[in-house]
Amino acid sequence: MTRAALQAAISGRVLTPGEDGYDAARTVWNAMIDRRPRFIVQCAEAGDVVAAARFAREYDLELGIRCGGHGIVGHAVPDDGLMLDLRPMGEVTVDPAARRARVQGGAMLGALDRAAQQHGLATTAGNVSHTGVGGLTLGGGMGWLARQHGLSCDNVTSFEVVTAVGDTVRASAGEHADLYWALRGGGGNFGVVTEFEFALHPEPGRVVSAEFRYTVADARLPMRRWRDLSGAAPRQATYTATIAGLEVALGLVWVGDPEEGTAVISDLADELASVAEPAARVVEPMTYLQLQTREDDVEGHAWRRYWKGHYFNALDDELIDSLLARDGTDLPNVSLQAYGGAIADVADGETAFSRRDTAFEFVAASRWQDPGDDEHRMSAARRYAATMDRFASGAYVNVLGDDGDAGIRRAYSEEKLARLTAVKDEYDPENVFHLNQNIRPSGR
Numbered sequence: 452m453t454r455a456a457l458q459a460a461i462s463g464r465v466l467t468p469g470e471d472g473y474d475a476a477r478t479v480w481n482a483m484i485d486r487r488p489r490f491i492v493q494c495a496e497a498g499d500v501v502a503a504a505r506f507a508r509e510y511d512l513e514l515g516i517r518c519g520g521h522g523i524v525g526h527a528v529p530d531d532g533l534m535l536d537l538r539p540m541g542e543v544t545v546d547p548a549a550r551r552a553r554v555q556g557g558a559m560l561g562a563l564d565r566a567a568q569q570h571g572l573a574t575t576a577g578n579v580s581h582t583g584v585g586g587l588t589l590g591g592g593m594g595w596l597a598r599q600h601g602l603s604c605d606n607v608t609s610f611e612v613v614t615a616v617g618d619t620v621r622a623s624a625g626e627h628a629d630l631y632w633a634l635r636g637g638g639g640n641f642g643v644v645t646e647f648e649f650a651l652h653p654e655p656g657r658v659v660s661a662e663f664r665y666t667v668a669d670a671r672l673p674m675r676r677w678r679d680l681s682g683a684a685p686r687q688a689t690y691t692a693t694i695a696g697l698e699v700a701l702g703l704v705w706v707g708d709p710e711e712g713t714a715v716i717s718d719l720a721d722e723l724a725s726v727a728e729p730a731a732r733v734v735e736p737m738t739y740l741q742l743q744t745r746e747d748d749v750e751g752h753a754w755r756r757y758w759k760g761h762y763f764n765a766l767d768d769e770l771i772d773s774l775l776a777r778d779g780t781d782l783p784n785v786s787l788q789a790y791g792g793a794i795a796d797v798a799d800g801e802t803a804f805s806r807r808d809t810a811f812e813f814v815a816a817s818r819w820q821d822p823g824d825d826e827h828r829m830s831a832a833r834r835y836a837a838t839m840d841r842f843a844s845g846a847y848v849n850v851l852g853d854d855g856d857a858g859i860r861r862a863y864s865e866e867k868l869a870r871l872t873a874v875k876d877e878y879d880p881e882n883v884f885h886l887n888q889n890i891r892p893s894g895r
């Protein structure tokens with residue numbers, strides 16, 4: 452097994468330990484991940500994916516797939532295996548007349564947002580522009596447009612995929628429909644996606660973001676009021692709340708006509724103030740691209756990270772009390788983001804993505820720098836999130852940790868899992884693609 456043989460087979464670059472660029476290429480978003488692949492293949496084209504995957508099979512190397520490198524548990528980076536680094540395949544081509552974007556498998560969300568906005572178009576993407584289109588879309592893809600246009604995966608009209616045996620196939624409603632179904636929510640289990648085709652929507656790019664800030668001690672009644680109003684919110688509004696330390700921010704993000712948004716926000720402000728005056732109000736008009744990059748720095752690289760996630764079908768009063776029970780130190784920050792709208796319009800059986808009846812997605816996220824704090828910070832996050840276990844109705848596959856089959860059962864119903872397993876049996880019976888939230892083939 453030689454580096455030269457691998458390099459001869461591909462047009463991109465091969466990196467091995469010690470070479471220039473190797474450490475940068477194996478570094479992912481979560482600084483807890485420090486793994487050393489035997490080979491990193493920086494794929495320049497789909498043919499490189501085929502050749503590198505064949506090489507990995509021939510030499511029995513574990514295969515990791517890296518797009519944005521934001522997967523919280525770092526499945527993209529295999530220790531002593533072969534990492535397909537798709538980032539050189541990061542192009543986005545927009546056809547404004549057809550309202551379609553062709554997005555290479557290693558593109559970042561920012562590239563998709565920028566290319567589409569040049570034509571006054573957009574599709575659902577996540578909240579941080581350095582996240583990869585690949586992992587985000589294959590697991591679902593929640594963003595500020597989802598209540599209007601569905602999840603990212605709901606907007607994929609076709610995928611070009613390199614399968615476990617090295618075939619290149621197109622999956623859409625009319626071709627390999629079972630694979631098309633599984634790729635919309637089933638993660639990186641079924642092959643390497645070298646191209647996504649997305650539907651785009653007219654989006655003039657005007658946004659208003661609103662936050663009303665309270666201390667934890669004062670937030671109970673306003674949070675209940677905020678929850679009551681969220682159910683009837685127009686689709687342009689995504690209700691969102693954060694808890695950082697002992698500060699709670701209740702609000703919404705409005706994507707649409709700013710005047711209409713300002714009126715909705717002003718109603719929310721009045722309602723909240725009627726139960727408790729906020730300590731601060733922050734109402735900011737901005738462009739869609741500003742919204743899509745505003746968390747880029749605070750969600751930057753080089754921090755050690757740990758997450759726990761839940762889906763909640765309702766935020767009842769007791770759950771709100773648990774969220775606000777912030778008596779420990781070093782607790783994780785919390786974000787709540789409303790689902791509903793177009794996400795729930797799609798019938799559950801239509802895609803692998805599950806739990807479409809979710810009202811709010813919850814993520815408890817810790818970050819720190821000293822490895823000596825690992826255990827303490829992770830156990831604080833686990834303890835806090837566990838106080839909400841009984842209210843949860845599953846979890847988003849893209850925020851699961853290393854929870855194995857138990858995590859998979861939180862993400863998918865038994866029925867979904869059976870169907871996903873059948874697709875896995877067909878396209879990857881040897882479980883070549885197992886470094887992910889793994890759908891195991893039958894009998895494995």
Ligand SMILES: Cc1cc2nc3c(=O)[nH]c(=O)nc-3n(C[C@H](O)[C@H](O)[C@H](O)COP(=O)(O)OP(=O)(O)OC[C@H]3O[C@@H](n4cnc5c(N)ncnc54)[C@H](O)[C@@H]3O)c2cc1C
Pocket residue numbers: 480515516517518519520521522523525526527537556557576577578579581582583584585586587588589590591592593594638639640642643644645750849850886887888
């Ligand atoms: C800062 C931050 C913000 C986030 N915000 C959001 C958000 O707003 N909405 C949301 O829904 N999620 C969000 N997430 C979660 C995000 O969806 C997942 O972390 C996702 O896995 C990131 O994808 P990636 O391509 O960046 O990661 P990677 O680590 O590169 O990939 C994760 C996994 O996806 C698979 N994969 C990636 N690309 C491909 C491909 N082309 N073909 C086949 N398999 C592939 C592989 O199995 C890989 O291990 C966020 C995460 C972070 C860290």
